[in-house]
Amino acid sequence: AMAEEAWVGAWRPHRPRGPIMALYSSPGPKYLIPPTTGFTKHTPTKLRAPAYSFRGAPMLLAENCSPGPRYSVNPKVLRTGKDLSPAFSILGRYHTKTMLTPGPGDYFPEKSTKHVFDSAPSHSISARTKTFRVDSTPGPAAYMLPVVMGPHTVGKVSQPSFSIKGRSKLGSFSDDLHKTPGPAAYRQTDVQVTKFKAPQYTMAARVAPPGDKTLKPGPGAHSPEKVTLTKPCAPIVTFGIKHSDYMTPLVVDVE
Numbered sequence: 001a002m003a004e005e006a007w008v009g010a011w012r013p014h015r016p017r018g019p020i021m022a023l024y025s026s027p028g029p030k031y032l033i034p035p036t037t038g039f040t041k042h043t044p045t046k047l048r049a050p051a052y053s054f055r056g057a058p059m060l061l062a063e064n065c066s067p068g069p070r071y072s073v074n075p076k077v078l079r080t081g082k083d084l085s086p087a088f089s090i091l092g093r094y095h096t097k098t099m100l101t102p103g104p105g106d107y108f109p110e111k112s113t114k115h116v117f118d119s120a121p122s123h124s125i126s127a128r129t130k131t132f133r134v135d136s137t138p139g140p141a142a143y144m145l146p147v148v149m150g151p152h153t154v155g156k157v158s159q160p161s162f163s164i165k166g167r168s169k170l171g172s173f174s175d176d177l178h179k180t181p182g183p184a185a186y187r188q189t190d191v192q193v194t195k196f197k198a199p200q201y202t203m204a205a206r207v208a209p210p211g212d213k214t215l216k217p218g219p220g221a222h223s224p225e226k227v228t229l230t231k232p233c234a235p236i237v238t239f240g241i242k243h244s245d246y247m248t249p250l251v252v253d254v255e
Contacts, residue, residue: 032129035137 016023034043039051076083113119146154151161169175192198225235 038137040136 034041036043036046039048042048146152148156149158151158
């Protein structure tokens with residue numbers, strides 16, 4: 001009665017109902033198990049989902065893909081064949097192609113004993129097989145699991161997350177809640193529009209006085225010495241002896 005109370009539920013120790021791999025020794029990871037992911041070499045014991053592949057844009061074909069009227073069709077060839085009477089020609093002997101077949105020395109019947117007769121299982125420790133190099137199954141790094149922390153979790157409830165950022169211009173002390181224009185947004189109205197207009201003065205360049213702007217002859221353009229209309233001749237000037245008021249003139253007495 002004490003042994004029955006030690007176990008909880010309907011499970012009791014018993015012998016295994018079938019073979020368990022833990023009870024047998026295995027040769028190690030020598031055998032390639034078909035993958036359960038992907039499309040190529042999928043295990044036949046599991047359901048395989050449809051797979052789609054990405055292709056590039058199709059090649060643009062030319063507007064005209066035909067070579068044009070470059071073929072000379074025999075007029076005697078119809079859709080039912082040639083329209084000719086039976087004709088025979090003399091040809092040479094056809095050359096037959098000889099196929100290279102294996103000989104008796106290429107077979108090893110002594111190695112087929114384990115395939116023909118019953119034998120005990122035998123296991124050997126060998127190097128990694130070549131088929132491992134062409135394994136097309138993706139590795140662990142090919143999968144990207146969704147994150148389980150933060151606000152971007154998939155299929156899970158995330159806790160509230162907060163971030164520290166700079167001060168926002170919206171709702172700050174300098175935010176204009178009315179969105180009205182300032183004093184500089186208005187154009188100042190001229191006072192002379194509503195008041196009496198004051199006199200205005202301008203500083204202009206010097207104004208030329210009015211007058212005759214025609215070209216006048218200068219002093220050198222006249223020749224008064226050539227005028228003989230009012231006088232018999234022009235004034236004639238001669239060079240004489242210079243006399244001084246402070247010198248006594250020379251008086252020569254002539255007897």
